[in-house]
Amino acid sequence: MKRIKIFSISLLVVIALCISGCSKFLDETPLSFTSAKTFYKTEAEAQSALNACYIKLNNIYDGVNGGLICATEYTSDLAYLNAGSVDQTFAISAGNPGFGANIWSNAYNAIMTCNATIAGIQNSTTIPEAKKPALIGEAATLRAMYYYILTSMFGDVPFYTRDASASFDVLVQVAQLGRMPAAATRDSLIADLQKWAPGLSQAKSSAISNNRVGAAVAYMLIGKMALWNKEWDVCIGAMQKLKGIYGDLSQYPLTDTWFRNKNKPESIFEIQFSGILKTSTTATQLEPPRATGTAVYDGVTVTELGSTATVYTAVTPTNYFMSLYDTTDPRRNTNLAYTYNGTWFTRPASNNHTGKPWPGPKFWCPNMSLAQDNNNQKVFRYADALLMLAEAANETGDQATAMDAINQVKARAKASFVLVNYPGHDAFLTELKKERARELFGEHGRKWDLVRWGDFYNAVSATSAIEIPIIGTNLRPYHEYYPIPQAEIDRSNGVLKNDAYNQ
Amino acid sequence: MRLTALFLFCFCLQVSARVNSQEVSYKVKNGTLENVLNEFKKQTGYLFIYNDKDMQKSVPVTVELKKIRIADALREVFSKQPLDYIIKGRTVVVEAQLDAGKAIAFPINATADVALPVDTIRGTVTDSLGNPLARATVAVAGTQKAVQTDATGEFSISAKGSDVLVFSSIGYEEKRMNANSVPSRVKLSTRIEKLEEVQVEVGYGRVRKQDITGAVSTVKMQDLQNIPVTRVDQMLAGRIAGAEFMSVDGAPGSGTTVRIRGTRSISASNEPLYVVDGVIDGINNLNDLNPSDIAGISVLKDASSTAIYGSRGANGVIIITTKMGKDLGGKTNFNLKTSLGFAEQPSYLPLMGATEYAQMLNDNFYLTSAANATQPLENYPFPDPLSLGKGSDWQRAITRRAPFANVSFTASGGSKTTRYFFSGSYDNDQGVILNSSMRRFLFRLNLDQTLSKYAKAGVRLSYSNTKQEQPMRYLGAYNNWSVSPTMVAPIVPIYNEDGSLNSWNSQNYSGGVSDLPLFDATLRKNTTNTGTNNAMIYLDIQPINDLVLHSSLSYSNSGINQDVLIPATMPSRGTAGDAIAKNVNKNDNLLNENTISYKHAFHDTHHLNAMYGFTVQQQNFNAISITGSGYYDDNTALWDIGSIPNKANLGVSGSKQIQTRMSHLARVNYDYNQKYYLTATVRKDGASNFAADNKWAYFPSAAIRWNMLKEKFMKNVNLDEFAIRLSAGTSGNDAIARYQSLDRLSSTTTGYLFGGTQPVAFYPSNIANDGLKWEKTTSYNLGVDLSLFNKRLDVTLEVYKSYTSDLLLSVQLPTQTGFSSRLMNFGKTSNKGIELTVNYDVIRSRNFSWSTSLTAAHDKQMVDDIGLVGRVVTNTLSYGASYMINGYLKGYPVNAAFGFRYAGVWHNQAEIDQDKKDKKYVSSVYAPGRQRYIDQNHDGVLNADDDIYLGNADPAVYGGWQNTLRYKKLFLSVYFNYSLGGVIYFPAGNFLGNASNLTTGFEYMVNRWQPVRNPDGDLPRPTSQDNIPSDRFLYDASFLRLKAASIGYTFDLTKITGSKLKSLALSLNGSNLFLLKNYIGYDPEVNTSGTSSTLRRIDNGSYPPNRTITFTAEIKF
Missing domain, CATH: 3.55.50.30 (Phage tail protein beta-alpha-beta fold)
Structure with missing residues (x-):
């Protein structure tokens, strides 16, 4: 019986010890991730949280079906891509939202990250207050960028700036948000950017180390959103700030606008890619077809493109876009490829040299390995800002500013292209719209410009829709905005709606 | 229907075989x-x-x-x-009758201290028929003294008159008798496994089979011998009523996904708990177990039996015990077994040849423009399709007949105080797909030692080492269509003219190279090496007769190393060079369990068995993964990781997780005169992976059993057993990942490029959930045990119902929150079902026997409530509109399949125009020859409203049918498993059944619509891939499979070899020999979604279960 006693006692001791240690034993202490509560101690930590705010830009600018460039450029009056996706043929619907689903989830995930980062920095007690505005401003600028994309893509969208990752209650409130008028969202963002922009680096974007965003991007966003809201003076104010930073356009060579030439002085915002670490596939749809195993592209040997590139069905310019260029316009042979080193490609040479050209060398990726495009995606640059300034000044009647701005762009292409006399408000606007096409094709904005001007349906109906029957069949005025994906409508319990699409 | 009829017929046959009075x-x-x-x-x-x-x-x-x-x-x-x-x-x-019978009770008379004269005792040991038994053991009890009988069964041993002699031989009942009363012929009777003696593991203890109060199934281990598969779970399908085993994949060493009584949970795991030799989480996976080491398998199904495992028990518990040594009087039995054979692909998908494919592309050309219709044949893409013949047969190109080999060795034996079982085995199992294989070593030592009158201790040591080679392959995986051997078009050559592998898939858009199937199969390396050590030590102390203190400590660790190499010679690696990925996982599990049990009979009628236990567990999970690319040398890249030319191409990540659990458990078993039984259990569990205030929970259960046959009024009923069981209880599910209740800031170094580098970025990836708690399942079970005809026919019937609430559910959030889902306790599911097990010894005679057993189970599982969202989509095609294929919708089965109803094709423009008024059909493309679907709400719009419930992926009835026949020493074992009802979706049909020009197509697509040749056809025209899931790709998942068959003969070698060898058994065995199915894919019994909690019967490119045939020789000595 002694044995039992000894055993029982020792067992009891073990149990007693365990139970007393219970509470601790079952505690969870994460070892391989951290928590916002303990993070944001130093500026470096805040910086690394800021890094995360950029990540989704890669997803948005290189997504399925060619990324944002498809949703904005190949579905406009300038070009089309007849490769069958719902985006390209305007077959999008809530049930089949195409690239819209990708934009929606990536942009909102990034917005949540930006909001959490801003809250984390604001709440930090150890980061010096003086350091905070630059840090917060950077996150706020990126947040505005994502909302700018969302409002341009979808029109009215849910808008919030609270930290949804902080508590479940906030999360639930955010989950129940419906569409907010886009104009109000933009006004709110413009005010926010105007608050933070002065605290950001006032240098040219190319001069800011490590490709981070500075005040230039903030001003650009203010200008873009002001144009949407027809707040001309706000746009002019922001563009004048950029003029102060960037000066005269003539100092920037036109070849810097090529996608392969990264982060040049004219650049305001580029999405960074590299051939290995972050690849995009954009160039695969912007190069002539290649013969197997060679560097022969549509009948012409293009040595710079090499023999390993993967090319898919290429983007085709509309007749309208082709007609915009003077044959001596250097941008014609940059944006479009009729010839290479003087030799005509087979397709443009067809029908007595009236065939369709290929997308031009501006978009090509030299020596691309398979589908790995090494180029940056150009989002904003100074010529765009000048044309925005011209547009806004034309609306306010400031002819001198408008003329100077548009002529800087025209003159860089060719001195003789400049407008000598102000042609009147409407004619100026018409010319400006054409100039934006000539200058900025492929830079992620044409469709949005058309929508902003109210031209989308008519412009596409008169161009792509005539050339491609399926676009003609499918195109509807409501395609100016993407529908909110059905999955989101389901998840929101019907708070989100696509009224335009349900007509 | 055909299958049902066949089953009914077979079952009738058995019943009518009952004879006479x-x-x-x-x-x-x-x-x-x-x-x-x-x-x-x-x-x-x-x-x-x-x-x-x-x-x-x-x-x-x-x-x-x-x-x-x-x-x-x-x-x-x-x-x-x-x-x-x-x-x-x-x-x-x-x-x-033995004369000695009376003498057995003697020792009381003998005075042990008196030395009686030593005598030589002689005799002959025979079987019950008087045939001499060679190599039978005659031992003097309590001493080391033992002899063996010679070939004529004779022995002589010196013993005192007061000694007790122990006569034993394998397969015979041991006999003990007083030395001075040993007759000249000692007869040993054949050992009969009486039902009464079968002890069943029920978790923290064993009970006699007829004392069980809950729903517990056991597997007859002899039925599992000689099946040529390497994993025990692969043998079990259909043998346990209510347990559904399904291969994840047919690749060597691949796992199985198991559902016991269906699916309950949505986001937490639904896999059962495995307990091996009492150790929870002791095995990394079932590959760690040698099937021939297993002594018994119990499956706990109802809450009364599983509640003792508390939070882990809701999905059922599979208890595996390994073999123990036996008291052979110091002798050792050896067993050497070797199997050699081969595996082969049982079937191929019926795909187009090059001729049919070229004709399809010509059709496409014809339809592309009106002008093409009048073009001369020379202008068509393939002017002479007939000259192309069959073209490339990619399916056969990457498959082979693959060798299968297994060697295993066991030694077991022991004395009264020491018992041991040792085993080792080696498997070399090559896969039917080129370069896929599994090689495995297993060792085990089970040792039990009686320490004293009061104490017993033992160890269980095992080690397993498995190496799996799994090159990439995408069999029918629709999202890798350009490189899948079931998808690449037959006009794409396998080899270039110079004999090298072709890397150009002409149908894959234009431009780039493709890693066509043979590149993946021959160049890519994907090796998983798993080593697992298990050690368990236990101590039993029995201070007084009725009390046992049991304490065990087990530690297991496993190292899982995965090495992936895509060499630079792979076409897709073009200029980027080779790529490696290494994953190193080190997991361990420390478990201490202590129980104290008391067993006592009061007045011989009240039997009480009470147990209390306390357990503590800690698991560590460590992981490191490394990726790199662009090494100079493919051969050293995987190991000389640091030799990377560009450090920017090196990626590392790591994690460590700890999970802890603590439990108190108690159980009381009581019976009155073996007539009325009561079992009550309660377990209190604490687990680290729930929110701080919800870590502990109680799981109670109770059950009764009524052995009706013991009642007086049943006295004249001609039955051998008749009992009714009733149970109710609650068990839980804690199978969610760790740290789910905490907010989380994750890091990445593969984020945005800043100045060409990727500095670390921290982002929120999980939001705290203070309410996260257990998922609970309450279930009720009614069971009937019936035994007839002298226990020749056993029938067990179980009926159950269970309700699961507080589902651990990843609730899908509106994406605008930045999160797509959050793990919450939300929603309810319910299961109800019925299970039948019939064991019948049809013939039991001296020379011939036939026994058969049949299981059948039905389980209906419903989503009762899904909370906020209304529906949870779990599976879509990754192309197009992503319409729901599988998902959770209130009021529908848990494994419901959804889709559109196919309504043929538009035969002409007139039909399309007419339908603009009628609104009967919708289509993604309105053109003659394109698919149309039923417009469910007649709104003329193709949308999610037309995506309707099409069927339940779960079978109506499933089970197995085992037959064992023996004629003298010849035996035949035939095992079928079957599944009736249920549907399976074939996602690759989106390409193969829609005449996509990107991939090949099913042969049946030659009957596609064509305006001239087949204007009334109802299969779509070329290039009709519309990414819409429809009932056209939904198949009946019923099947009947000859899962295993074995024929063998045992030679008695005792006489020939002078007792040096005992026996030689030769057998020819096969698995998966025959499959009757309605499904177009390889096999309906697969699930490529692995052990996903939500998805069953998904076939997105499964490796087909192969057919294996082996020849086995087993020698005993």
Whole structure:
């Protein structure tokens, strides 16, 4: 019986010890991730949280079906891509939202990250207050960028700036948000950017180390959103700030606008890619077809493109876009490829040299390995800002500013292209719209410009829709905005709606 | 229907095989025993075995029997005979009573201290029929002294008169008798596994089978021998009513996904808990277990049995015990077994040849523009399709007949105090897909030592090392269509003219190269090496008779190393060079369990068995992964990781997780006179992976059993067992990842590029959930155990219902929150079902026996509530609109399949125009020859409203049917498993069944619509891939499979080899020999979604389960 006693006692001791240690034993202490509560101690930590705010830009600018460039450029009056996706043929619907689903989830995930980062920095007690505005401003600028994309893509969208990752209650409130008028969202963002922009680096974007965003991007966003809201003076104010930073356009060579030439002085915002670490596939749809195993592209040997590139069905310019260029316009042979080193490609040479050209060398990726495009995606640059300034000044009647701005762009292409006399408000606007096409094709904005001007349906109906029957069949005025994906409508319990699409 | 009919037929056959009466009527005065037995034989069909010598001892019989049960009749007849009898099923063995019988009870008379003279005792050991038994052991109890009988069964041993001699031989009942009363012939009777003696593992203890109160199934291990598969779970399909086993994949070493009584949970795991030798989480996966080491498998199904595992039990528990050594009086039994054979692909998908494919592309050309229709044949893409013949057969190009080899060795034995079981085995299992294989070593040592009168201890040590080679392959995986051997077009050559592999898939858009199937199969390396150590030590202390203290400590660790190499020679690696990925996982599990149990019988009628236990567990999970690319040398890249030319191409990540658990458990078993049983259990569990205030929970259960046969009013009922069981209880599910209740800031170094580098970025990836708690399942079970015809027919019927609430559900959030889902306790599911197990010894005679067992189960599982969201989509095509294929919708089955109803094609433009008014159909493209679907709400719009419930992926009935036949030493074992009802979706049909020009197509697509040749056709025209899931790709998942068959013969080598060898068994075995199915894919019994909690019967490119045939030789000595 002694044995039992000894055993029982020792067992009891073990149990007693365990139970007393219970509470601790079952505690969870994460070892391989951290928590916002303990993070944001130093500026470096805040910086690394800021890094995360950029990540989704890669997803948005290189997504399925060619990324944002498809949703904005190949579905406009300038070009089309007849490769069958719902985006390209305007077959999008809530049930089949195409690239819209990708934009929606990536942009909102990034917005949540930006909001959490801003809250984390604001709440930090150890980061010096003086350091905070630059840090917060950077996150706020990126947040505005994502909302700018969302409002341009979808029109009215849910808008919030609270930290949804902080508590479940906030999360639930955010989950129940419906569409907010886009104009109000933009006004709110413009005010926010105007608050933070002065605290950001006032240098040219190319001069800011490590490709981070500075005040230039903030001003650009203010200008873009002001144009949407027809707040001309706000746009002019922001563009004048950029003029102060960037000066005269003539100092920037036109070849810097090529996608392969990264982060040049004219650049305001580029999405960074590299051939290995972050690849995009954009160039695969912007190069002539290649013969197997060679560097022969549509009948012409293009040595710079090499023999390993993967090319898919290429983007085709509309007749309208082709007609915009003077044959001596250097941008014609940059944006479009009729010839290479003087030799005509087979397709443009067809029908007595009236065939369709290929997308031009501006978009090509030299020596691309398979589908790995090494180029940056150009989002904003100074010529765009000048044309925005011209547009806004034309609306306010400031002819001198408008003329100077548009002529800087025209003159860089060719001195003789400049407008000598102000042609009147409407004619100026018409010319400006054409100039934006000539200058900025492929830079992620044409469709949005058309929508902003109210031209989308008519412009596409008169161009792509005539050339491609399926676009003609499918195109509807409501395609100016993407529908909110059905999955989101389901998840929101019907708070989100696509009224335009349900007509 | 066909299958159902076949089953019913088979089942009827069995039932009608029941013969004759169980009762006898006979009247005789002074008749001979032999005549009486002959008469009994006539009346009942029972077989009587006896020898004439014994019969001579019989005395005349006088009886008057009127409709008396045979058992009672025998009792009466033999009551005055100097003979014994044993009933084995329908066979009665008669043998002489042992004179020594009385002497067994002697030792009380003998004074142990008195030294009696040593004597030499001689005799012969025989079987019950008088045949001499060679190599039987005769030992003096309590000493090391033992001898063996010679070939004629004779022995001589020196012993004192007071010694007790122990006579034993494998397969015979041990006999003990006093040395001075040993007869000249000692008869050993054949060991009969009586039902009463079968002990069943029920978790923290064993009970006799007829004392079980819950729903517990056991597997007959002898049915599992000789099946040529390497994992025990692969043998189990259909053998346990209510447990559904499904291969994840047919690749060597691939796992199985198991559902016991269906699916309950949505986001938490639904896989059962495995307990091996009492150790929870001790095995990394079932590859770690040698099937031939297994002594028994119990499956706990209802809450009363699983509640003792508390939070881990809701999905059922599979308890596996490994073999123990036996007291062979110091002898060792050796067993050497080797199997050699091959595996082959049982079937191929019926795909187009190059001719048919070229004709399809010509059709496409014809339809592309109106002008093409009038073009001359020379202008068509393939002017002469017939010249192309069959073209490339990619399926056969990457498959092979693959060798299979297994060697295993066991040694077991022991003495009274020490028992041991040692085993080792080696498997080399090559896959039917080129370069896929599994090689495995397993070792085990089970040692049990009696330390003293009060204490016993033991260890279980095992080590396994598995190396799996799994090059990439995408069999019918629709999202890798350009490189899948079931998808690449037959006009794409396998080899270039110079004999090198072709890397150009002409159908894959334009431009780039493709890693066509043979590149993946021959160049890519994907090696997983898993080493697992298991060690368990236990100590049992029995200070007084009724009390046992048990304590065990187990530690297991496993290292899982995955090495992936895509060499630079792979076409897709073009200029980027090779790529490697290494994943190193080190997991361990420390578990301490302590129980104290008390067992006592009061007044011989009240039996009490009470147990309390306390357990503590800690698991560590460590992971490191490394990726790199662009090394100079493919051969060293995987190991000389640091030799990377550009450090920017090196990626590392790591994690460590700890999970802890603590439990108190208690159980009381009580029975009154083995008539009324009561079991009550409660477990209190604490686990680290729930929110701080919700870590602990209680899981109670209770069950009763009523052995009705013991009631007086059942006295004249002709049954051997009749019991009713009733149970209710709650068990839980904690199978979610760790740290789910905490907010989380994750890091990445593969984020945005800043100045060409990727500095670390921190982002929120999980939001805290203070309410996260257990998922609970409450279930009720009614069971009936019935045994008839002298226990020849056993029937077990279970009916159950269970309700799961607080589902651990990843609730899908509106994406605008930045999160797509959050793990919450939300929603309810319910299951109800019925299970039937029938075991029947159809024939039991000396030379011939036939036993059969059948299981059948039905389970209906419903989503009762899904909370906020209304629907949870779990599966879509990754192309197009992503319409729901599988998902959770309130009021529908858990594994419901959804889609559109196919309504043929538009035959002409007139039909399209007419439908603009009728709104009967919708289509993604309105053109002649394109698919149309039923417009469910007649709104003229193709949208999610037309995506409707099409069927349940779960079968209506499933189970298995085992037959074992033996004629003398020849045995035949045939095992079928079946599944009736249920649907399976074939996602690759989106390409293969829609005449995509990107991929090949099913042969049946030659009947596609064509305006001239086949204007009434209802299959779509070329390039009709519309990414819409429809019932056209939904198939009946019913099947009947000849899962295993084995024929063998055992040679007795004792005489020939002078007892040096015992026996040699030769057998020819096959698995997956025949499959009757309606499904177009390889096999409906697969699930490429692995052990996903939500998805069952998904076939997105599964490796087909192969057919294996082996020849096995097993030698015992």
